[in-house]
Amino acid sequence: MSESSMTRPPTAAAHHTSLGVDNRKLGVWTFIGSETMFFATLITTYFVFAPVNRARPDFQDPRKFLDIELTTVLASILLASSLTMVLALSASRRGDRRSFTTWLLATVGLGLAFIGGQVYEFNHLYHEGLTLSSSLFGTTFFVLTGFHGAHVAVGVIWLLSVFFKVRAYPDSPENAMDVEIAGLYWHFVDLVWVAIFVLVYLI
Amino acid sequence: MAIAERTAGTVSIPVVNVRPGWAGWLSTTDHKRIGIMYLVSAFVFFLIGGIEALLMRIQLGVPDNTFLTPDVYNQLFTMHGTTMIFLGLMPLNVGLGNYLVPLMIGARDMAFPRLNALSIWLFIFGGLMLYVSFFVGGAPNVGWFAYAPLTQKQYSPTAGVDYWIIGIGLTGVASIAGALNFIVTILNMRAPGMTLNRMPLFVWMQLVVAFILIFAFPVLTVATIQLLFDRHFGTRFFLPNLGGDVVLWQHLFWFFGHPEVYILILPTMGIISEVLPTFSRKPIFGYAFVAYSGVAIGFLGFLVWAHHMFAVGLGPLANAFFGAASFLVAVPTGVKIFNWLATMWQGSLNLTTAMHYAIGFISMFIIGGISGVTLASPPINVQQTDSYYVVAHMHYVLFGGAIQGIFAGIFYWFPKMTGRMLDERLGKWQFWLMLISFNLTFFPMHLSGNAGMPRRIYTYEADMGWNLWNLISTTGSLLLAVAFLLFLWNVVTSIRRGPIAPADPWDGATLEWAVSSPPPVYNFAVTPRVRSRRPLWDQKYPHLREINSGHGMSGAHNESEKRDGFEHETSPAMEPIHLPSPTYAPLIVSVGIMILGFGIIYLSDFGLIAASAMIVGLLIMAFGILSWVRISHVDSPHHAH
Amino acid sequence: MAGHSEEHSAHAHPSDRFYWIVAGVLAVVTALEIGLFIVNEQHLIAKWLEVTLLLILSTIKGAAVVMFFMHLKGDAGIFKFVFLVPLAFATTLLLSFMVLFSDHVGIAG
Numbered sequence: 021m022s023e024s025s026m027t028r029p030p031t032a033a034a035h036h037t038s039l040g041v042d043n044r045k046l047g048v049w050t051f052i053g054s055e056t057m058f059f060a061t062l063i064t065t066y067f068v069f070a071p072v073n074r075a076r077p078d079f080q081d082p083r084k085f086l087d088i089e090l091t092t093v094l095a096s097i098l099l100a101s102s103l104t105m106v107l108a109l110s111a112s113r114r115g116d117r118r119s120f121t122t123w124l125l126a127t128v129g130l131g132l133a134f135i136g137g138q139v140y141e142f143n144h145l146y147h148e149g150l151t152l153s154s155s156l157f158g159t160t161f162f163v164l165t166g167f168h169g170a171h172v173a174v175g176v177i178w179l180l181s182v183f184f185k186v187r188a189y190p191d192s193p194e195n196a197m198d199v200e201i202a203g204l205y206w207h208f209v210d211l212v213w214v215a216i217f218v219l220v221y222l223i
Numbered sequence: 224m225a226i227a228e229r230t231a232g233t234v235s236i237p238v239v240n241v242r243p244g245w246a247g248w249l250s251t252t253d254h255k256r257i258g259i260m261y262l263v264s265a266f267v268f269f270l271i272g273g274i275e276a277l278l279m280r281i282q283l284g285v286p287d288n289t290f291l292t293p294d295v296y297n298q299l300f301t302m303h304g305t306t307m308i309f310l311g312l313m314p315l316n317v318g319l320g321n322y323l324v325p326l327m328i329g330a331r332d333m334a335f336p337r338l339n340a341l342s343i344w345l346f347i348f349g350g351l352m353l354y355v356s357f358f359v360g361g362a363p364n365v366g367w368f369a370y371a372p373l374t375q376k377q378y379s380p381t382a383g384v385d386y387w388i389i390g391i392g393l394t395g396v397a398s399i400a401g402a403l404n405f406i407v408t409i410l411n412m413r414a415p416g417m418t419l420n421r422m423p424l425f426v427w428m429q430l431v432v433a434f435i436l437i438f439a440f441p442v443l444t445v446a447t448i449q450l451l452f453d454r455h456f457g458t459r460f461f462l463p464n465l466g467g468d469v470v471l472w473q474h475l476f477w478f479f480g481h482p483e484v485y486i487l488i489l490p491t492m493g494i495i496s497e498v499l500p501t502f503s504r505k506p507i508f509g510y511a512f513v514a515y516s517g518v519a520i521g522f523l524g525f526l527v528w529a530h531h532m533f534a535v536g537l538g539p540l541a542n543a544f545f546g547a548a549s550f551l552v553a554v555p556t557g558v559k560i561f562n563w564l565a566t567m568w569q570g571s572l573n574l575t576t577a578m579h580y581a582i583g584f585i586s587m588f589i590i591g592g593i594s595g596v597t598l599a600s601p602p603i604n605v606q607q608t609d610s611y612y613v614v615a616h617m618h619y620v621l622f623g624g625a626i627q628g629i630f631a632g633i634f635y636w637f638p639k640m641t642g643r644m645l646d647e648r649l650g651k652w653q654f655w656l657m658l659i660s661f662n663l664t665f666f667p668m669h670l671s672g673n674a675g676m677p678r679r680i681y682t683y684e685a686d687m688g689w690n691l692w693n694l695i696s697t698t699g700s701l702l703l704a705v706a707f708l709l710f711l712w713n714v715v716t717s718i719r720r721g722p723i724a725p726a727d728p729w730d731g732a733t734l735e736w737a738v739s740s741p742p743p744v745y746n747f748a749v750t751p752r753v754r755s756r757r758p759l760w761d762q763k764y765p766h767l768r769e770i771n772s773g774h775g776m777s778g779a780h781n782e783s784e785k786r787d788g789f790e791h792e793t794s795p796a797m798e799p800i801h802l803p804s805p806t807y808a809p810l811i812v813s814v815g816i817m818i819l820g821f822g823i824i825y826l827s828d829f830g831l832i833a834a835s836a837m838i839v840g841l842l843i844m845a846f847g848i849l850s851w852v853r854i855s856h857v858d859s860p861h862h863a864h
Numbered sequence: 865m866a867g868h869s870e871e872h873s874a875h876a877h878p879s880d881r882f883y884w885i886v887a888g889v890l891a892v893v894t895a896l897e898i899g900l901f902i903v904n905e906q907h908l909i910a911k912w913l914e915v916t917l918l919l920i921l922s923t924i925k926g927a928a929v930v931m932f933f934m935h936l937k938g939d940a941g942i943f944k945f946v947f948l949v950p951l952a953f954a955t956t957l958l959l960s961f962m963v964l965f966s967d968h969v970g971i972a973g
């Protein structure tokens with residue numbers, strides 16, 4: 021131990037952690053664990069109310085309102101953004117700045133496209149008569165998907181901030197980790213959509 | 224760069240650029256200062272919560288009293304419960320943890336010092352927002368668990384419930400950020416040799432609590448968001464006339480609420496597990512059991528929430544399940560008590576004030592635990608639910624238990640934090656006065672509760688048979704106030720002219736006693752190397768080492784390792800001490816979030832003004848985050864020195 | 865741990881080609897889900913069977929995202945702990961609430 025610490029560069033001490041993992045990465049994973057409970061509660065509420073909605077006189081049928089084609093597009097966008105995200109990380113680790121820029125901005129673009137699609141969907145549903153207060157379906161659907169959309173928006177801001185940080189300090193050794201933890205959050209948001217897609221739109 | 228270095232011997236001691244006076248506190252990222260800020264602000268809130276309780280006790284002292292109006296009484300019991308739990312007990316534990324965890328594991332600071340600063344500011348602002356409600360139409364008056372549909376706009380038209388939601392929300396974000404920080408710090412910032420199985424039990428319990436918090440709090444967050452939407456944006460989650468479900472609120476609230484009890488009590492069990500061995504001059508009996516039973520309690524805590532809902536009518540199957548699961552909790556808890564008793568058994572007891580409180584904790588917690596077991600039985604629970612018996616039970620657990628545990632911790636670590644000793648004699652006076660008056664206040668509530676007195680009533684008629692018990696309770700509560708005044712006096716005088724505290728006044732076993740009192744800003748000039756659970760005892764009493772450590776050292780270790788329980792890392796001169804710079808960024812972000820919160824409360828009533836406030840809040844937040852990102856880049860260990 | 869280190873580094877940085885393959889599988893599974901959904905609007909198979917198949921397919925999707933895009937497979941055990949434990953709690957929450965509310969449909973029922 022003492023021998024290796026003699027040969028370590030001075031900054032290596034900051035890297036040394038008890039579990040050998042990065043502090044921020046561990047923090048983001050823990051945060052993702054917490055967010056899992058957050059969305060689980062929203063989804064649980066949706067399921068508790070689904071049969072009540074069906075039994076009520078102001079019943080609104082999810083099958084009649086939700087458009088499977090638009091949903092398919094939204095789901096594909098987020099899945100594709102997960103691919104571009106992981107390619108951006110891979111490029112960042114290689115030090116390939118050009119393809120990093122391409123893939124990261126592609127991810128941001130896909131994220132924005134998802135938000136745009138959701139705005140379109142909400143607007144469409146609103147004109148069809150589905151609102152927060154029109155039925156239990158409206159109440160639970162908009163709060164669940166709305167909070168997911170807000171998470172996508174936060175993810176876009178996070179990715180953009182990483183992009184500008186990397187551009188300002190292209191040689192910072194922390195860049196790959198910055199990209200990785202933003203990516204973890206991004207994939208998690210995609211993961212939540214995988215769940216919402218099947219539980220709300222398909223079942 | 225905030226740090227200049229000068230060399231002292233082989234170690235480079237950092238000179239940290241701490242801003243003087245108030246600016247130093249407002250911009251601090253030092254876990255010790257943040258810990259003190261937590262303790263002081265939480266204690267202020269705690270005193271306010273105590274005053275609220277006193278007012279209620281005065282009202283209930285005699286029958287048909289008109290000292291308080293019913294509405295004010297409702298506001299007081301709501302604020303008392305909310306304050307004591309979210310603004311008192313929780314942050315007192317967090318404050319102790321913030322100060323001590325890095326010291327105990329041999330770290331220089333928390334893993335995320337700026338996030339730590341954000342937590343303290345969000346906590347303070349969340350608490351202040353809750354109290355703003357008193358001045359803008361009335362505090363929340365729906366009980367600390369805010370049952371639906373009473374919380375809906377038609378029954379609670381003032382903004383009190385909204386302030387409750389946002390106040391709890393801000394402290395909730397603070398708690399989650401804080402828990403995240405504890406988890407990463409404890410798991411990842413331990414000094415070399417400080418394995419999980421060598422960590423002080425206080426650190427263990429803080430780790431368990433951080434996990435419980437991270438997993439339980441989001442459920443409350445979602446429930447309160449849904450309530451907010453019900454009140455302002457037309458949803459119907461908890462509006463039964465539109466198909467909403469009031470029982471869902473109860474389930475969500477208690478899914479969080481029961482683990483919350485462990486968030487309050489487990490850290491104090493950790494405190495006891497440090498204080499008892501030190502003053503029994505013996506290692507803790509069954510270290511592993513105390514640690515792992517804490518984990519077991521944490522897990523079980525997620526499976527018992529509906530024991531708060533036996534009167535709802537969930538059906539015999541659900542009641543039986545939740546009753547049985549609740550009984551199970553008594554097993555790891557009960558064995559913990561035997562661990563503590565066995566620790567004291569045949570020890571040479573040093574009955575300091577802290578030790579008094581530790582023993583007080585055990586005895587009062589046993590009473591609260593036993594009344595808890597009775598309440599876990601559905602048929603008994605149905606008789607006692609919503610009666611003063613429940614009030615008695617939870618105060619035996621949270622006051623007789625948690626508060627006494629926290630006092631044990633304060634008397635134990637005050638010298639470390641301030642460099643001054645508290646007056647032990649005065650402390651013992653306070654202990655006895657508190658113990659007697661606590662029992663005077665709360666024991667009669669078992670009896671008035673069993674005589675049928677419901678909770679949350681603002682007055683009662685003279686012929687109910689509750690007069691005597693209430694009079695005794697009120698007398699006891701006034702004496703309790705005197706006990707707290709004694710403590711305040713003790714703190715104020717001791718900080719000024721108490722005896723100077725040495726580094727290790729109690730002959731402690733853990734790392735915080737290895738550094739000066741108060742510790743230097745960088746905690747450890749050289750990172751310690753840990754070789755056992757009781758590094759300081761092993762160093763001070765090498766001949767007892769084999770007995771102490773339980774597992775003798777193998778011959779593979781060299782002489783110096785045999786001599787010292789811990790030693791300093793070699794070649795420290797190679798590694799400059801790196802401390803985070805002070806920054807206002809977390810404070811700015813918190814201010815932005817608070818303004819955002821005010822905007823949300825008034826969004827549906829004053830659309831334009833509130834929306835502008837929200838935008839201002841967001842802009843302040845954005846500015847704060849920008850300066851945060853900049854300082855964290857400059858501060859990063861990779862940045863050139 | 866030492867025995868895993870080789871495997872670990874192999875998993876830590878897979879090639880871009882691998883990511884494209886994973887994405888292709890995800891696309892196929894999504895197509896299967898939607899196909900199943902559309903085809904069964906004719907009620908060809910029982911609803912419970914459709915739901916089961918959909919849940920299996922989306923579990924595969926989610927697992928692929930977590931294991932390969934988030935690199936949880938082959939990454940440090942602590943990450944698995946802080947994600948899988950709350951996932952277990954979340955599942956408990958969902959299932960237990962569905963049981964608790966199964967014959968409780970508010971005043972509508």
Ligand SMILES: [Cu+2]
Pocket residue numbers: 480481484527528530531
């Ligand atoms: Cu409970």
